[in-house]
Amino acid sequence: MPSQGTLGVAVVGTGKMGADHVRRLQRVISGARVTAVVDIDEERAGALADSMDGCRAYTEPVAAMAAQDVDAVLIASPGPAHEAALLEALDRDLPVLCEKPLTPDAASALRVLEAERRLGHRRIQVGFMRRYDAEYMKLKRTLHGGQLGRALMLHHRHRNPSMPPWFTNEMLINDSVVHEMDVTRWLLDQEITAVTVLKPAPSSYAPEGMDDPQFVLFETESGALVDVEIFGHCGYGYQVHAEAVCERGTVRIGDEAGPRLSADGRWGGAITPDYLERFEDAYDRQVQAWVDATRRGEVTGPSVWDGYAAAAVCEAGVAAQREGRRVEVELIERPAFYA
Numbered sequence: 001m002p003s004q005g006t007l008g009v010a011v012v013g014t015g016k017m018g019a020d021h022v023r024r025l026q027r028v029i030s031g032a033r034v035t036a037v038v039d040i041d042e043e044r045a046g047a048l049a050d051s052m053d054g055c056r057a058y059t060e061p062v063a064a065m066a067a068q069d070v071d072a073v074l075i076a077s078p079g080p081a082h083e084a085a086l087l088e089a090l091d092r093d094l095p096v097l098c099e100k101p102l103t104p105d106a107a108s109a110l111r112v113l114e115a116e117r118r119l120g121h122r123r124i125q126v127g128f129m130r131r132y133d134a135e136y137m138k139l140k141r142t143l144h145g146g147q148l149g150r151a152l153m154l155h156h157r158h159r160n161p162s163m164p165p166w167f168t169n170e171m172l173i174n175d176s177v178v179h180e181m182d183v184t185r186w187l188l189d190q191e192i193t194a195v196t197v198l199k200p201a202p203s204s205y206a207p208e209g210m211d212d213p214q215f216v217l218f219e220t221e222s223g224a225l226v227d228v229e230i231f232g233h234c235g236y237g238y239q240v241h242a243e244a245v246c247e248r249g250t251v252r253i254g255d256e257a258g259p260r261l262s263a264d265g266r267w268g269g270a271i272t273p274d275y276l277e278r279f280e281d282a283y284d285r286q287v288q289a290w291v292d293a294t295r296r297g298e299v300t301g302p303s304v305w306d307g308y309a310a311a312a313v314c315e316a317g318v319a320a321q322r323e324g325r326r327v328e329v330e331l332i333e334r335p336a337f338y339a
Contacts, residue, residue, distance in 0.1 A: 007291055010036035010064040012085055013077030014048050017099055020276055021074055021287065026052060028284050032291045036064040038077075061085040065092050072096070072294050074287075079104045079174075083112060090115045090123055095294045097287065099127040100178060102307025106315055109308035110332070117337050122299040125290055126307040128182040130240075132289065133282035135253035139242060140187055142251050149247025151188055154226040156180045157241040157254070159234040161273065162205075169210055172230050173197075173317040177216050179240075180228045181313045182306060184218060187244070192226075192313045194219040194328045197321040205233045216317060237271030238278050305338035 009032050011022050018039075025034050038058045039045035049057035058064040065073060065088055072095040075085050079101045086103075089096045090112075102124075103109045116124060130136050143151055158176055167175075185191060198215040206212035213231035220226065241254030260269045272278040286301070293300045312331050320327040 007032040007295055008035035008069045008071045009033065009291075010038060010058075010061075010067070010070045010073050012038040012061045012064070012073060012075045013081075013099075014039040014041070014045050015076070016276075018074075018076035019048065020283070021076055022048060022052075024284060024287055025074070025291075029288050029291055031288075031295055032072075035069040036067055038064045062088050065089060065094060070094070072291075075099060083108045086112050086124060087115055090119055093119065093123065095290075095299065096124045097127055097290045098124055098307070100182075100307070101174065101311060101314070102126050102304060103311060104174070106308060106312040106330075109304070109311040113304045113308050113335075116304050117335060122303060124304050124307075125293075125299055126302040126304065126310075127286065128179065128186075128302045128306065128310075129279055129282040129286045130179055130183045131186055131282075131302060132285040133279060136183060136187075136242070136282075139244065139251060139253050143187055143244055143246070144189075148244075148249045148251065150222075151224055151244050151246050153224060153245040154184060154187065155241075155243040155245070156184075156226070156228040157231075157239060158228060159231040159237075159239040160275075161233075161235055161237050163207075163210075163212075163232040165207065167207075167210070167232065169321060170318050172210075172212070172214060172232055173216070173321060174314045176232070177228050177230050177317060178310050178314055180216075180226075181218070181310050181317075182302065183242070184220070184226050185306070185309060186302075187242075188220060188222070188224060190221040190224075191309060191331060192218045192220055192329055194326055195313060195316040195320045196326045197317060197324075199321075203231075203233055205235060207233075211321075214321070218313075238274050239271060240278060303338050305334060 025032050037045050037048050038061050042059050045057035049055045073089050075098040083103045196217040199211040216228040218226040243252040313329050316327040316329045
């Protein structure tokens with residue numbers, strides 16, 4: 001792996017997220033270039049590879065990882081395909097940035113965790129990009145600065161203008177609220193111990209069979225309470241807010257800062273249309289940090305343990321959603337390897 005030269009990256013998955021990472025690596029990030037793209041859709045992968053000098057298309061991750069010009073792997077394929085690709089990368093001792101979820105369930109996440117422990121050093125960073133968002137980083141610094149005292153409650157709001165027609169109740173937890181699960185653990189430096197899901201009368205815009213919006217409640221090790229409003233079909237834009245209620249004050253992020261326009265007897269501003277625009281800077285920082293650390297021979301950022309813990313909380317959340325009861329989170333003891 002080059003410590004000074006340009007990092008050759010294979011991007012696995014060329015859908016919306018993967019294609020955006022290809023753009024980012026080629027046009028925004030320094031120190032890396034895309035040398036391989038992988039997708040089961042051979043035509044789509046080929047067209048993308050043809051748009052870049054020195055890039056080849058593959059239909060199987062194992063073939064791309066075997067290429068001499070691939071030094072690291074960015075996985076942006078659907079979650080069920082992650083485990084096989086991650087295990088292959090670990091077998092080859094290749095650094096990985098894996099989009100969430102690490103894997104779709106806690107059992108498969110544990111298999112990846114054990115494989116990385118057998119390797120003896122970290123190789124995988126999980127793509128929880130909110131940790132790289134400027135506002136969330138300021139919130140973290142404020143909470144850990146001590147001036148507000150202990151955090152007692154966190155309030156999260158997570159609103160999408162709409163969801164794809166194939167989105168399900170379970171995906172509201174596994175693909176949306178998972179971000180609040182991770183950022184809660186990161187902000188408070190503690191694990192989530194139980195989940196409850198409450199369902200108001202659904203919006204008339206929710207697809208048949210989907211309970212939307214939902215109200216998700218986390219309990220944490222220290223006794224803090226955390227609520228998440230997840231609204232998949234709010235209709236007007238993409239919004240993410242967080243407010244921490246502490247012993248000596250509160251701190252809130254996510255309010256629209258502007259620009260605000262006054263015209264024709266009205267005032268107002270714009271709301272971002274989707275997550276790629278809202279968190280564009282966070283994605284840029286995340287990938288740049290991964291590239292920089294990889295070139296130094298290091299692994300930083302969210303670990304396989306964080307991916308496993310999120311999967312375990314998701315399982316409790318889906319059970320709570322389905323059964324209408326409080327469900328405790330089942331976690332193994334955290335290995336010293338991930339301390």
